[in-house]
Amino acid sequence: MRREIPLAITVFVGFLLIISVFFPPVETLGEDFSLSFDIIAVFAFFLGGGNLIRIHLKKLARRETDWMFSIVTLGGFILMLTAGLLKIGNPGDIATSVNTEGMLFESIYRSVFVPLGATMYALLAFFVASASYRAFRAKNREATILLVAAFIILMGSTPLGAMATSWMPESLSIFEIPNLAVWIMSYANLAGQRAIIIGIGLGVVSMSLRLILGVERSYLGKEG
């Protein structure tokens, strides 16, 4: 029974939601069922928070590698949680949002989290440059095509690319770097992206059918 009941639920809900797309009288069923996602998400928030505390406390207790970072993680988590739940610095009543100006939560978000997030993103520039320097090689024909495409896209995504080839006559404007970049994005990239999307679509249909028909049972765990 531990296997049959979940299977029966999957088959029933799967078919019901497919039917709801094609039959107007039951078309709102999909939206109604999606409410369950919200309910599960609420539990997931608690589970996620609890798990974070458990893992980092364990790391601290055992003095594992880089245990100092766990202090920062737990400190940040508790600080933001306290600032949000207690609405520290609240300029209004209890119903005031934590995003209101003057609230500690909002201040930390704007003054600490936003600059830190931007810094993490900015570091990518250094790693991309270093990785490109080390790995972008014209080893063979395919790699050379990739290299030329990268050069055009890199130049095409700056005003310098336009300036570098703006002297070209109108009849050769297709060879201007920004136009070449648009061509690569609109044709070469488009073809690849469409192939990926179609592939994913077919995969999703196939996997959904396997789930609905009970062929795919790995989601049941060992019981499956």
Add this chain to the structure above:
Amino acid sequence: MNRRMIEMSILAVITILSIIAYLGKINGWHNGYTFSTGLSITLIILLAASVIFILVLTIKGKLIGRRIVFLYIGIAITLPLFMDISQEIVVSNDVKAVYADLEGLPAGSKILVSFDYDPASAPELQPMAEAFIGECFKRDFKLIMMGLWPMGPQQANMAVDTIMNRMGLTDQDIIYGEDWVNLGFQTGDVFVIQRMGGSFESMFHTDINGRPYQDIPLVKNIKNFSNIDYSFNLSAGFPGTVEWVQVGVDRYGLKLSCGNTAVQAPTVYPYLKAGQLSGLIGGMNDGAAFEKLTQLEGKATKFMLSQSFSHLIIIAFIFIGNVAYFRTGRKSALKK
């Protein structure tokens, strides 16, 4: 002095300089330093000469370490911030399409803007958000903002604050609840879009400040997507533009254009070319182009010189790396 001490010292110097720069900014000690044109050109020539010197060293078989690459990227990004060199921003057809959509809407049109990103992607997407919101305020459009990412609505509030300050608008000029509203974040990813197709209120019982949906003049008569004239999505990943197209556009007939990070933009091209997206602002370059169209030049325009320089440096180092590869025959161009 060992390596650990050197690293700690560099970190301390950077921290002190950052604190001084921050204090200077908040206390108004300076209005920003700008190099003269002569100094800027001299620095560019010196930088180019040093890159050529590295190329010559590489040809001679002397390879450089990765710290040198990091140093050059750091210089290429920071120096242009102090330079006053203008570049001609080219506006792509996809960006023009977004602007044309706005031009075609009558005053009072209701526009849904979804902020599906967090601070990590803000350097690229926030300037687009500010220019888009500013243009909408200029044209007297009504903005309904929301987020499928937890931090999206806060980015929306920040964008509104910034653009209103830049345009000299006050809370009396643009009234919250009548001219714009922030409905906040709702968990559920693609299901949120799906349920908004039936009823906005079922997903957003209150706005971000806890005000009940029915008490907000701007949205109390908005039931679902059929009451929305246009929509704009700012996205840095999942859930984002692709999900809005698949549910909002395909299922509910929403008219949508988007602003994406440069990394994500290629993934939405199939939808753009199929007509499911009416326009695309992709990356900082397009962000600067949109700022040019809206005449609301901001950070995207300001940072374009840095992007141009850093791209040039990356191209130069890719070239040097290839020279090293053919010169030495080694897989890595870095010093061992």
